[in-house]
Amino acid sequence: MANLLQQFKSLLPDSPLLVGDVLSISNNILAIELPDGSQITAKGVATVGQRVFVRGGRIEGLAPTLAYVEVEI
Template sequence: MANLLKEFQSLLPDSPLLVGDVLSVTSNIATLELPDGAQITARGSATVGQRVFVRNGMVEGLAPPLTYVEVDV
């Protein structure tokens, strides 16, 4: 018999990988500004002014300083 919980979880999407600019850091918690202007907090090491990748509230690493472009399809 299949594990119903695992089957259900496989239907859910993975957490998205976001990119944001570090606005402030306090006690290893960074405040980030996303390209759409929203602000979130994430745990991890970062310094003010860096662009970082974040997923599930954790800083995953540095992101390249590329220009953000949004395209409607």
């Protein structure tokens, strides 16, 4: 019989990959502004002004600086 907890976890979606600009750094915690204007915090390595990819509260890497376009469907 398979582990029921693992089966349940497989039903849940993964954390989304977000992109944002680093606003400030304090005690290795980065404040990041998302394109919609909201702010989140994350841990990782980046400098103020860089655009980064964030998933689950961790910096996954640098993101390219491109124009933000929102399309409603």
